[in-house]
Amino acid sequence: MGDVIVPKKLPDDSHHVIVKLETIHVPAASVDTSPFSHEFISYKFTPKEDIALVKERVKYASIIATTTVPINAETLGEAPYLKCVITETAGTNHIDVEECQRRGVPVYWAPTGAADAVSEHALGLYFAARRSFVSLHNALYDYGPSHANNWKTNGSLSSVIKDRNGQPPRSSKNEVVGIFGYGPIGQRINNLCKALGMKVIVAGRKGSTSHDDPTRIPFTEVVGQATVLFNILPLLPETHGTFGPAEFQQMRPDAIIINVGRGGTIDEAALFEALSEGRIHGAATDVFENEPAGSAEDSILLSEEAKRLNLTLTPHLAWCADQTSINLQQSLKDNVREYIEKQVASST
DSSP, X not given: OOOOOOOSSOOBTTEEEEEEOOOSSSOOOOOOOTTSEEEEEEOSOOOTTOHHXXXXXXXXXXXXXXXXXXXSHHHHTTOTTOOXXXXXXXXXXXXXXXXXXXXXXXXXXXXXXXXXXXXXXXXHHHHHHHTTHHHHHHHHTOOBTTBOOHHHHXXXXXXXXXXXXXXXXXXXXXXXXXXXXXXXHHHHHHHHHHHTTOEEEEBOOTTOOTTTOTTSBOHHHHHHHOSEEXXXXXXXTTTTTSBOHHXXXXXXXXXXXXXXXXXXXXXXXXXHHHHHTTSSSEEEESOOSSSSOOSTTTOGGXXXXXXXXXXXXXXXXXXXXXXXXXXXXXXXXXXXXXXXXXXXXXXX
């Protein structure tokens, strides 16, 4: 079992113990808990699969700060002092919010902290998928002692960048962008795409009708019309597998799909099949259903067969940027302060 730091003083009505379970993603920030005192305990990394270790590290906490470590009945155990949970993420799929509510523990998050970075990363993945960057990169390295690459041999690698109908990649102004998930990141992607001259349509919830929200286009219509699909959906029971075999059958053959939402919202096996059969032109994802994804055992998108596809993968780092780190440290400060002010108000 990893090291467990025992606080010098246990939490009480005038003292907090704040436990930050990971600084590997976002450095620790100084926080203000006045008029109460506090002790701040931080760990570089807490393996989420080591439930016993998580329980020991949060056992004396009155405030928990997490990024990827799951917070639920199993990892919390009794947690007798717990008063507040804060996640430095835009999503809360790693937190059992209902369990926290049952314990009377509020949950705070950072919905806008990484919006710029994720949106910019999404645009980078768009260009990589639309223009087949990974496939072109690999084609240049496809040479050996007895043969040159196909650029040298045939004079061009244009066949790699063209779609299955032999058409060159679309220019931005000829794209129809479908956005699935219209929170701060979806809105930012909307603005960036429009600045590039793209037409943007925003999808309604899967299963909803145009009458539910007249400002949105029905989900199935967007799936069938869009040449670029940006998925920014959170992982919830109702969004799991939002894009599955039926959706990939509906997509245009020149479509590309980008996932900067959450793993599990796209059926990875169905995506692999659609790419393998040439039913869509390309895909890119920053997120996986099983994370960290270390091999094909975790995701078919990491299989040897997937290497031949127009597929760009990044390891859940779309959020990573200098400003994001500043934003998320500030969000921890702000969320701690908001909780403290409510605690003070309730005690007067």
